[in-house]
Amino acid sequence: MRRVAGALFAAALSLCGCDNDAAILEEVSRIEKERVARHAQLAAQSPAWLAEKRGHAGAVTTASGLVYEVLRAPPDPSLPTPTRASRVLIDYEGRLPDGTVFDSSLGRGGAQFDVAALVPGVAEMLTLMRPGEEVVAYIPAALAYGAEGAGEDVPPHVALEFRIRLIAFERDEGSMAVTQ
Numbered sequence: 001m002r003r004v005a006g007a008l009f010a011a012a013l014s015l016c017g018c019d020n021d022a023a024i025l026e027e028v029s030r031i032e033k034e035r036v037a038r039h040a041q042l043a044a045q046s047p048a049w050l051a052e053k054r055g056h057a058g059a060v061t062t063a064s065g066l067v068y069e070v071l072r073a074p075p076d077p078s079l080p081t082p083t084r085a086s087r088v089l090i091d092y093e094g095r096l097p098d099g100t101v102f103d104s105s106l107g108r109g110g111a112q113f114d115v116a117a118l119v120p121g122v123a124e125m126l127t128l129m130r131p132g133e134e135v136v137a138y139i140p141a142a143l144a145y146g147a148e149g150a151g152e153d154v155p156p157h158v159a160l161e162f163r164i165r166l167i168a169f170e171r172d173e174g175s176m177a178v179t180q
Helices: 002-016 021-054 120-126
Strands: 067-072 087-095 101-104 111-114 134-139 160-170 176-178
Touching: 021 067, 021 134, 120 134, 120 160
Parallel strands: none
Antiparallel strands: 067 134, 087 101, 087 111, 087 160, 134 160, 160 176
């Protein structure tokens, strides 16, 4: 939303000097048409993009259609995995299939979430991870934001890529699971 509002504001400012409402409306319409076309293109490309990711050496596909690759194995494979009831501390970066970053905790020291509050694909991925593990997850649109999308940053019907590092999580009984 911020990007579109900023673009519309910039377009209006650039045209204000010409005192022509029709020109402003035309520019706003052009920007909106470009945004809609880009979103449609991303949605159309998502199935092929996911299929290509499934073909990567070492890629794992779950029964739900989530595809992931382990970038860094957990230093202690004996640690437990989070459950959907867990609270996690993760470092992450979310990207659209064209590489556009739409959300990131990198440089902020991680972010805390309740697993159950996350989109289904990220929640599923986290329940497969151990502290210290890092993955890149390719999430089908149905396991991401689906037909709704997420504001202006994530269009409807678009698959997503999340790079995730599980730093720690709170176990159901309240103790922390973390690598040393």
